[in-house]
Amino acid sequence: MDTNGFFGNWGGAYIPEVLYQTFLELREEYARCRKDPAFWQEYIELMETYSCRPTPLTHAKNLTKHFGGAQIYIKREDLNHTGAHKANNVMGQGLLVKRMGKKRVIAETGAGQHGMATATMAAKFGLDCTIYMGEEDVLRQRPNVFWMEKMGATVVPVQDGSRTLKDAINEAFRDWVTNVDDTHYVFGTACGPAPFPEMVAWFQSIISIEAHKQILNYHGKLPARVYACVGGGSNAMGVFKRFLEEDEVELVGVEAGGYGADSGAHAIRLSSDDASAGVAQGYKTMFLQDDDGQMKQTHSVAAGLDYVGVSPILTDLWEKKLVRFESATDDEVMTALDLTMKKEGIIPALESSHAFAGAFREVGSLSTEEAIIINQSGRGDKDIFTIAHAFDDPSWKEFIIERGKEYSNTDKQ
Amino acid sequence: MQLEEQLRSKMQEKDILLMTHIVLGYPSLEVNREVIRQMVENGVDCIEMQIPFSEPMADGPVILKANQEALATGISVKDCLIFGAEMAATFDIPFLYMTYYNIIYKYGEESFFKNAAKTGIKGVIVPDLPPEIGQSFLEYADNNHVAPVLIFTPTSTDERMRELARHGRGFIYCVARRGVTGKKSELNEDFHQYLSRCQAATSLPLAVGFGIQDRDDIEALKGRADIAVIGSRTIKLVEAEGAAAVGPFIAGLR
Ligand SMILES: Cc1ncc(COP(=O)(O)O)c(C=O)c1O
Numbered sequence: 001m002d003t004n005g006f007f008g009n010w011g012g013a014y015i016p017e018v019l020y021q022t023f024l025e026l027r028e029e030y031a032r033c034r035k036d037p038a039f040w041q042e043y044i045e046l047m048e049t050y051s052c053r054p055t056p057l058t059h060a061k062n063l064t065k066h067f068g069g070a071q072i073y074i075k076r077e078d079l080n081h082t083g084a085h086k087a088n089n090v091m092g093q094g095l096l097v098k099r100m101g102k103k104r105v106i107a108e109t110g111a112g113q114h115g116m117a118t119a120t121m122a123a124k125f126g127l128d129c130t131i132y133m134g135e136e137d138v139l140r141q142r143p144n145v146f147w148m149e150k151m152g153a154t155v156v157p158v159q160d161g162s163r164t165l166k167d168a169i170n171e172a173f174r175d176w177v178t179n180v181d182d183t184h185y186v187f188g189t190a191c192g193p194a195p196f197p198e199m200v201a202w203f204q205s206i207i208s209i210e211a212h213k214q215i216l217n218y219h220g221k222l223p224a225r226v227y228a229c230v231g232g233g234s235n236a237m238g239v240f241k242r243f244l245e246e247d248e249v250e251l252v253g254v255e256a257g258g259y260g261a262d263s264g265a266h267a268i269r270l271s272s273d274d275a276s277a278g279v280a281q282g283y284k285t286m287f288l289q290d291d292d293g294q295m296k297q298t299h300s301v302a303a304g305l306d307y308v309g310v311s312p313i314l315t316d317l318w319e320k321k322l323v324r325f326e327s328a329t330d331d332e333v334m335t336a337l338d339l340t341m342k343k344e345g346i347i348p349a350l351e352s353s354h355a356f357a358g359a360f361r362e363v364g365s366l367s368t369e370e371a372i373i374i375n376q377s378g379r380g381d382k383d384i385f386t387i388a389h390a391f392d393d394p395s396w397k398e399f400i401i402e403r404g405k406e407y408s409n410t411d412k413q
Numbered sequence: 414m415q416l417e418e419q420l421r422s423k424m425q426e427k428d429i430l431l432m433t434h435i436v437l438g439y440p441s442l443e444v445n446r447e448v449i450r451q452m453v454e455n456g457v458d459c460i461e462m463q464i465p466f467s468e469p470m471a472d473g474p475v476i477l478k479a480n481q482e483a484l485a486t487g488i489s490v491k492d493c494l495i496f497g498a499e500m501a502a503t504f505d506i507p508f509l510y511m512t513y514y515n516i517i518y519k520y521g522e523e524s525f526f527k528n529a530a531k532t533g534i535k536g537v538i539v540p541d542l543p544p545e546i547g548q549s550f551l552e553y554a555d556n557n558h559v560a561p562v563l564i565f566t567p568t569s570t571d572e573r574m575r576e577l578a579r580h581g582r583g584f585i586y587c588v589a590r591r592g593v594t595g596k597k598s599e600l601n602e603d604f605h606q607y608l609s610r611c612q613a614a615t616s617l618p619l620a621v622g623f624g625i626q627d628r629d630d631i632e633a634l635k636g637r638a639d640i641a642v643i644g645s646r647t648i649k650l651v652e653a654e655g656a657a658a659v660g661p662f663i664a665g666l667r
Contacts, residue, residue, distance in 0.1 A: 004546050014514055014541045016471045018566040018591055020573060160477055161467065173470045178592035180568060279515045280468045282541070292490045293519035294467040 005194020006284075008319060011312035013193035014282050018177045023193065026184075029100055030195045034202070039095065046091055047206065050124070051081040055207075057214035057373070062343040063360075070224060070366035072359070073373045074346065075211045075239060082117045084349065084378030085204060085235040090117040090186060092203030094125050097184045104128040104179065107186040108172045110137055110165035110231065111304035111351060112144025113378055114188030119153035121186075129153040132171040134164040137303050140386055162297050165231075165307045169281050189232025190311035193282035197313050204238025211373055212242045224370040225250045225362075228377070229354035230270075230325070231304045233311030235377035240323065250324065253314060254358035256300035257327035265299035269310040270318045271325035285312045301330040301390055302350035304378075328357035334390055336360050337380065349378035350386060416535040416560040416583035419507050420618050420640070423458050429635045430458040431666060432620055434511065434644040436476060437462050437493045438483030444656050445496070448647070451660035453504045456667065459640065461538055462500070464493045464512035471540040473595030475645040490520055498532035507535040509562065509583075514542040514550075522550050526557040536560035536583045544580040551580055562586050565614070567607050574614035584618040584640060587611050589625070595645040598624035600633045608637050628666050641666075 005013045013023055033039040047053040056079065060072040077085040090107075097105060105127050109115030115131040122129035131148055135157040138145055148155050161167040169192070176185045187196040190204070208226075215223050226243050228236035230253040243249040258266030261274075269275040269286045278287040280295060288296045288308045300306040317323040328336070333350060336357035340346055348356055352375070359374045366372065380387055388396035414422075423430055433452050435445055449460060465483040469476065493510075501508045510529065517525045517539065529537065537559060542550060544563065554561040560583030565574050567590060578585065587608065589598040598604070611619055621634055622642030631641045643666070650658050 012546050013543070014546065015543065016540050016566075017543065017564045017577070018568050018588065020543065020566075021568045021570065161481065166468065170468055170470050174473070174593045177471065180591055276519075279518050279541070280513075281470070289515075289519070291519070293515040294484060 001194060001198045007197070007313050007316040010283075010285050010315045011194055011197055012284050014279050014284070015193050016177055019180060022180045025100070027195050029096060030199050033096060033099070043092055043095060043203070044206070046095065047088065051087050051091065052079045053206065054210040054214075055079045057211055057218065058346070059218060060344050060346075063340065066339070066343055067360065067364040069364040069368065070370040070372045071219060071368070072363060073215060073218070073223070073371055075207060075373055075375045077207060077235065077375060077377050078348065078352070078379035082113065082120050083382050084113040084117070085207060085238060086114045086117040086188060086378075087120070088206055088238065089188065089200045089203045089234060090114070090121045093184070093186045093199075094121040097127065098125060100184065102182055102184045104130075104183045105186050106130045106132065106172050106175050106183055107188055108165065108168035109133050109188060110168070110306060111302065111349070112137065112141035112148070113304060115148050115153070115155070116144050118186050118188075119148040119151040122153060123151045130175065131155045132158050132168040132175070134158050134162070134168050136163040137165070137168070140303050141383075142385060143382060164298070164303070166281065166295060166309070173282070189234040190237045190313055191232040191281065191283060191285070191309055197283070197311055200234050201237035201241060201311070201313055204234050205241035207235070207238035207375065208240060208242035211239060215371060215373060219371045222246055222249050223373045224366055225252055225359075225372045226375070227252045227254060227355040227359040227372065228375040229305060229351050230255050230310060230314065231307050231351060232309070233314045235375055237311060237313055239373070239375040244322065251322070252358060253323055253325045254354045255325060255327040256302060256305035256354060257329035257332070258299040258301070260329050261327060266327065267298040267300050267306050267308070268327045270315065271327050281309060283309070283312050285309050285315045301333060301386075302354065303386075304349070304351040305354065326358045328354045330390075332357040337387070346376070347380040348376045349380045350383055350390070352377040353380070415558055416507055417617065419535065420459065420584060424618065424639055427458070427667075429631060429638065429667070430640040431456065431631075431663070432459040432461060432622075432640050432642045433457050433647055433663075434461050434463060434642065436479035436483055436648065437464055437496060438486055438488035439465070439479040439648070440482065440651075441486065442488070442492070442496050444651065447656040448651060448659050449500055449504065451656060452663055453506055455660045455663035457506065457663055459507045459509065460500075461509045461511040462493070462497055464490055464510055464516050466513040466516055469513060471593055473593035473645065475595045475648055479648055490516055494528055494532070497534055501533035508533070509536040509538060510534055511538040514539050517550070522553045526553040526559050529559045530557035534559060536562050538562045538564075538586060540564065544577065554582070564588055565611050567591060571610060571614060574611065578615035578617065581615070581617060584620050585611065585615050586642070587619050587621050587638070589621055589623040592623070594623055596624050597626060600630060605637065631666055
């Protein structure tokens, strides 16, 4: 990152003037934390005792046999507290908030995972918490809303624009410019104005620091490839970061193909020609936008990948050809999820299933001597409503109908 | 004549100037045209025309909704620039564009400023481009004699204000409070101190906006600021009572 927050041509801090001072303070505090080994130590201890770090690296022997190619290893971010890699970033920023002495946190959330993690952190650290969530996502991810509220957070459904992640981000910014003095915005992914992309990637790098050690330990050498799904890009940056130092490891980001690259209903920013350079939400990256610069509607079966922009760090790595980008359609993702459950008894989140789908397409052509790592960014069982719906599962539907009847009867009494 | 000179000559005649804000295409360019006519005829001194953007991060609910509904009618940036040119040619007051940086970035900074200069637009307000990363933007603005209007806020330090003033042209837009457009501001003692800090930091005229709604607010600004900015208030008025209500409202402000 240069002094203005750019990675090559991408990033920066395109912020309203009212936030200038706050960002200055945030950048300074972040710089102090990075220089202070005790801060990282405190972070590791927190993650070991409150979350479930180090998370395991699972050798998926049945999937490996099924494809007959490279050894498949799964990095288990699903075993973090609250069920996703989001906790890594949130707990790190929580420690930062404590140092800065702010009393209130706000966050945007798409899938609800980041909101859940932030609500957890706020409860643990005794902070007030407001979560902005697109109305469409509130409907898609009702169980997460329930838990956020139970942990004491206020969840605000955002009714503007496409009612998804980008609109929740805009609304969180509107809150922040109003309440800058006592509030920290816990940005949920490696996007937004500097220093967020780099700071979030730093906290998430704990994933690849562990995975690097683990794969050498289990497999005796580095993996041929590492796969991650790419929404904003935080789990991808997390699992890539340590391996970026190793030339022989190929890094693959898998974007949301939705109904297909030609359908217009997807969130493919880097692995198709649909996106172009732009500036929104405080940073410069490749956005899905029209010729005038108005953002387009996106689609994915996975709420957490359904986003118009992407981490400026990844865009820089894409431009420099240091990371390869692919996409997986909703249908491919459901097939990959089904197979992973049947073969390994593991339930990846819909977001993470994109990384599995991308890897499954290629793994058979690699030698059995090689290994690949798939980052399982989150667990799918919390998405039961969405996943059961996507599988169009008859017995689940029947259960919901019955439960619905039961509730409407009690309401009438 | 350039923006600052134009404003200064008007400041000789009036104890405070009025600037208004409209969102292009909301509810339609026809209504915009009528609203602008009423504004000019009733003594508005300067108008900022917002080119709508899908992600108006610094705007509150009223202007946010206006941006979305304008875009839903299918209005393009080109439509806005043609309309802006028409207004600048029709009325003898300075017109500015207000928009988010992406609109100008996608259009091309150089082409945008050339178009503005050629069509008689006097200034541009962009709320999400700090000067330290807007060097080329500021250069194109200066080369084309279109004023880049920069923003002071209550969180700006004296040092930051001086830095902003170095790059700003035309006037300085002083945001009256933290937050987004649309809510009422308390014009209290803290606010007066803030305005004195603004004055000390720049020799440019000062405009005050965000939550200025009525005659009392404007009265309170006299002698402390040069320009009062009415934003969301007239948009709400047009929504509730139609374009014809704008003239009498403006006439009653001073
Ligand atoms: C489980 C999971 N994986 C991935 C993502 C995508 O975000 P990112 O690309 O920042 O990792 C999300 C976002 O909500 C998520 O919940």
